[in-house]
């Protein structure tokens with residue numbers, strides 16, 4: 422994966438790379454509380470033990486799988502991917518491990534050089550990302566239109582997306598806690 426900055430609103434097809442040509446460091450991601458790891462998917466299946474160990478260490482007791490494809494979603498495909506691409510936050514972490522296909526997670530910078538700018542994380546097979554609770558983000562498939570991801574979570578996941586467009590997100594506990602953490606880390 423590579424990180425690229427994508428400053429603008431999506432112009433044209435959200436699935437296009439929209440590559441600004443600027444590379445964002447992993448350090449910048451880490452400063453936003455975003456964890457990015459690679460656990461290559463090997464033919465022998467060793468990756469499963471690696472993921473099990475990682476999940477155990479972080480207390481992710483549960484997991485499931487999500488597949489986003491035109492075939493799988495049929496009529497609702499276009500509306501579904503537009504939904505994923507609406508800027509939002511959650512009250513829990515969002516953990517995704519890519520089992521196949523590819524796509525982009527965009528996260529908003531906060532403070533410093535990337536304040537309120539989109540940072541695009543290109544995700545492919547073997548990539549894992551943890552988006553902290555309270556971070557503004559969005560997701561899209563790329564032009565290949567297919568991705569399969571493992572979703573990891575602790576207990577009952579609180580994945581309700583709170584759209585930034587509704588304006589109340591700034592008042593949310595998870596947002597306040599996130600910003601507090603960033604300030605303490607700075």
Ligand code: KMT
Pocket residue numbers: 487489505515517524559560568569570
């Ligand atoms: C989400 O919550 O936006 C998703 O899970 C998108 C698909 S996961 C690659």
Ligand code: NI
Pocket residue numbers: 509510511515558582
């Ligand atoms: Ni989300």
